[in-house]
Amino acid sequence: MAGKRKPRLAVWKFASCDGCQLTILDCEDELLSIAAEIEIANFPEVSSAIMKGPYDISIVEGSITTPDEAERIHRVRRSSRFLVAVGACASSGGLQALRNFKDVNEFISFVYATPAYIEALNKSTPVRDHIRVDFELQGCPPNKYQLMEVLSACINGRKPAVAQHALCLDCKRKGIVCVMVANGTSCMGPVTQTGCGVICPSYRRGCYSCFGPMETPNTDSLASWFGRLGMPSEDIVREFRTMYGWSEAFRRESEAREKETKA
Amino acid sequence: MEPKLVLDRHQFDTFFESLHKHGYEIIGPTLLDGAVVYAPVDSPDELPVGWTDEQQGGVYRLKRRGDQALFGYSAAAHSWKKFLFLPTLKLFEAYRTSGGPEIRHPQPDVRRRAFLGVRACEIASMEIQDRILIHGTFQDTAYVQARNAALIVAVQCLQSGGTCFCRSMNTGPEVTRGYDLLLTEITGPQKHVFIVDVGTDRGAGILEGIALAKADEADLKHAGDLVDEAAAHMGRVLDQNGIKELLYRNYEHPRWEEVAKRCLTCTNCTIVCPTCFCTTIEDVTDLPGGKAERWRRWDSCFTLDHSYLHGGCVRCSGLSRYRQWMTHKLATWIDQFGTSGCVGCGRCITWCPVGIDITEETAAIRSSGDASSSIFGKKGE
Ligand code: SF4
Ligand code: SF4
Ligand code: SF4
Ligand code: SF4
Numbered sequence: 115m116a117g118k119r120k121p122r123l124a125v126w127k128f129a130s131c132d133g134c135q136l137t138i139l140d141c142e143d144e145l146l147s148i149a150a151e152i153e154i155a156n157f158p159e160v161s162s163a164i165m166k167g168p169y170d171i172s173i174v175e176g177s178i179t180t181p182d183e184a185e186r187i188h189r190v191r192r193s194s195r196f197l198v199a200v201g202a203c204a205s206s207g208g209l210q211a212l213r214n215f216k217d218v219n220e221f222i223s224f225v226y227a228t229p230a231y232i233e234a235l236n237k238s239t240p241v242r243d244h245i246r247v248d249f250e251l252q253g254c255p256p257n258k259y260q261l262m263e264v265l266s267a268c269i270n271g272r273k274p275a276v277a278q279h280a281l282c283l284d285c286k287r288k289g290i291v292c293v294m295v296a297n298g299t300s301c302m303g304p305v306t307q308t309g310c311g312v313i314c315p316s317y318r319r320g321c322y323s324c325f326g327p328m329e330t331p332n333t334d335s336l337a338s339w340f341g342r343l344g345m346p347s348e349d350i351v352r353e354f355r356t357m358y359g360w361s362e363a364f365r366r367e368s369e370a371r372e373k374e375t376k377a
Numbered sequence: 378m379e380p381k382l383v384l385d386r387h388q389f390d391t392f393f394e395s396l397h398k399h400g401y402e403i404i405g406p407t408l409l410d411g412a413v414v415y416a417p418v419d420s421p422d423e424l425p426v427g428w429t430d431e432q433q434g435g436v437y438r439l440k441r442r443g444d445q446a447l448f449g450y451s452a453a454a455h456s457w458k459k460f461l462f463l464p465t466l467k468l469f470e471a472y473r474t475s476g477g478p479e480i481r482h483p484q485p486d487v488r489r490r491a492f493l494g495v496r497a498c499e500i501a502s503m504e505i506q507d508r509i510l511i512h513g514t515f516q517d518t519a520y521v522q523a524r525n526a527a528l529i530v531a532v533q534c535l536q537s538g539g540t541c542f543c544r545s546m547n548t549g550p551e552v553t554r555g556y557d558l559l560l561t562e563i564t565g566p567q568k569h570v571f572i573v574d575v576g577t578d579r580g581a582g583i584l585e586g587i588a589l590a591k592a593d594e595a596d597l598k599h600a601g602d603l604v605d606e607a608a609a610h611m612g613r614v615l616d617q618n619g620i621k622e623l624l625y626r627n628y629e630h631p632r633w634e635e636v637a638k639r640c641l642t643c644t645n646c647t648i649v650c651p652t653c654f655c656t657t658i659e660d661v662t663d664l665p666g667g668k669a670e671r672w673r674r675w676d677s678c679f680t681l682d683h684s685y686l687h688g689g690c691v692r693c694s695g696l697s698r699y700r701q702w703m704t705h706k707l708a709t710w711i712d713q714f715g716t717s718g719c720v721g722c723g724r725c726i727t728w729c730p731v732g733i734d735i736t737e738e739t740a741a742i743r744s745s746g747d748a749s750s751s752i753f754g755k756k757g758e
Contacts, residue, residue, distance in 0.1 A: 144664070151664045263661065270666045275659050279644060279680040282730070286648035287464040287675055289414070291454050294730050296411040296437045304643035304730050318410060329681050330695060332641045339435070339731045 121170035121269050124156035126190050128176025128183050129210055129238060133255035134201040135159045135175055141258050148262075151269060167193030171268050174247075177203040179210060179238045191245040196268055199241040200261065202254035202357040206326055209254075211238040211360035215368075238360070249274060254324040254357040257309050278329040281306045281321055290315045300340050302353060305331035305363070326358035333367035347375040379575045382589040383596060384560070386569035389421040389447070395583050396491045401528055404460060405493035406447075412437055412454040418493070425450055432539040432612070432723065434732025444564040448494050451538025452722045456651035457492055457499055461523045462506060468658075468671045485519065491528040495556065497549030498541075498720040500531060502651035504555060508714050509654055528579060531556035533604050539612035540723030542736055546615065548720040550607040558583065561600040572600045613723065613736045615707075616743060620717075623743060624708040628700070632741050637696035639731050644677035646725035646733070647702060652718050657682065678702050703735060 125135060141148065155165040172194035178184050191197060202208045213221055214237045222229045241247055251264055260276055267274035281303035293299040293315050301320035307328040314321045337350050354368035384392060396403050405418040406425050413425050424447045431438045432451065442449045472479045510517040534550040543549030552559050557580030561572040572592050575581045647653045657676035662669045676683055679698050684691035692698045710718030726734045
């Protein structure tokens with residue numbers, strides 16, 4: 115690629131905990147090679163030197179929760195060639211989307227001394243609900259190797275090798291003994307997208323789906339099995355209401371199970 | 378025929394030493410995280426001494442035995458497949474050089490391994506994979522190397538597990554071939570011995586220098602009775618009668634919809650199955666684009682990517698994926714490779730997170746089947 119200018123990267127923050135950006139910084143060994151191949155043009159967490167757009171690759175962290183953000187995300191889209199939404203917030207609304215199940219104004223009146231100063235949208239929503247997204251990388255936070263893979267694929271002009279099947283396939287490839295079958299521990303692995311490296315089952319605990327829904331999640335079957343393992347309905351609702359609680363599959367399941375608890 | 382020999386439990390350390398002396402790494406049963414798994418073992422103490430298991434659909438529990446048997450459990454959590462047909466394998470590295478791409482192949486793994494505690498169904502499953510990976514159109518070199526380097530120390534099943542049905546599949550429980558050495562474990566209040574059959578010269582070589590008695594009539598009868606008993610207590614049955622035609626006739630059976638409601642498309646059944654051999658190829662590049670690697674990983678017909686053709690996935694529904702899996706195992710495999718793809722080990726039943734049972738699904742189609750016609754023909758054809 116001699117003579118060609120380096121692709122320019124921008125990293126954008128919306129409503130989020132910064133964990134995804136920290137994942138980029140956590141690519142310690144790889145950061146130098148990133149810097150050699152990519153021009154970090156706009157990444158305030160790394161450098162105060164901010165170059166103007168347009169950008170070749172934009173990484174967007176966070177969900178859309180305020181009227182201001184709902185506008186700003188369109189500006190980001192306009193200045194980006196390839197836009198990647200990373201993390202649970204950007205791809206499903208995040209933990210803060212738990213408020214979507216309740217009335218946000220009630221929370222505001224409890225939490226803030228002067229609620230009138232707070233301007234928040236009713237719902238916390240994923241980036242995809244507002245603009246076209248070229249690629250979504252799931253995970254709360256995403257896996258740094260997958261993040262590198264997405265960048266590498268972007269600049270080498272190929273499709274990112276990011277699998278969307280269930281965590282179970284990698285759990286078995288690693289030779290882990292299934293915690294659900296052998297120990298009766300509830301595990302969200304069968305409905306969760308792989309990518310984390312199978313962290314929780316490696317430590318003998320069930321997955322709680324910080325990577326969100328896999329390609330074809332059969333949440334109803336798994337939720338029923340949780341019931342057979344002795345889990346009360348209220349807890350089944352909670353299993354599906356974490357950082358990916360507002361993803362369509364998990365939302366539908368938790369709402370269906372919530373009805374059961376009230377019936 | 379070679380006379381059968383008796384290896385005393387006290388001689389098991391010597392047996393291990395002999396395997397080590399012959400350059401074998403011993404892979405055998407051991408306890409890990411609440412299950413029996415196959416892993417490197419250095420001494421007989423690491424075997425699941427006095428343990429057994431209870432298996433049902435979606436449930437596996439270790440239990441204490443009343444004796445100190447070394448091989449008193451049924452099918453282990455994972456099969457031997459992971460040592461012969463590796464879960465992930467780097468095929469090559471490619472480098473961009475001024476003279477064009479340079480390909481480097483990784484060093485083959487030439488470790489000799491002794492597989493200790495191989496069951497009849499597992500030998501049958503290796504033979505099925507041999508047919509595909511050694512005697513098929515293409516040879517899988519990594520598999521051939523690992524298979525040739527493996528010494529098979531088989532054991533007769535003392536008891537069959539709750540999800541086993543090898544008897545229906547004609548693959549067990551009795552080991553009759555495919556071993557270097559074969560052990561039948563006899564435990565009693567006074568003695569704890571192994572009747573040893575020698576299958577090959579390689580197996581005989583391991584026994585050289587160990588003073589073994591000849592088995593007497595009583596021992597042989599006892600060993601035979603144990604095998605019969607295991608056969609009499611199969612946890613499951615799968616009626617093989619006309620199975621291929623039955624499934625071909627019932628592609629549109631309503632039962633597929635029922636099972637699809639439960640199936641998580643999680644891939645567990647395929648990955649634990651000792652005969653499933655699907656893989657996917659993944660290429661990765663470094664950031665500068667100077668180096669690429671090609672990896673092969675276990676794949677499953679339960680992923681969308683498995684049937685991805687240009688523009689989309691062919692088996693989008695869970696129904697079509699479960700049906701593909703079950704009919705391949707039990708029916709189309711016969712047309713493709715000349716045998717069933719199932720050896721009746723029961724792993725897919727035990728390790729399915731929601732306990733879906735291939736024997737139950739087949740029986741359900743059989744009992745109500747043929748009521749529905751299908752694209753492949755009508756009832757009775
Ligand atoms: S432990 Fe969880 S992720 Fe692993 S196979 Fe079992 S259900 Fe799947
Ligand atoms: S196992 Fe599940 S909860 Fe644990 S890190 Fe992985 S995706 Fe997250
Ligand atoms: S289909 Fe099931 S029972 Fe048959 S060999 Fe595979 S895992 Fe064992
Ligand atoms: S049959 Fe069971 S193990 Fe197989 S994909 Fe379906 S839910 Fe998973």
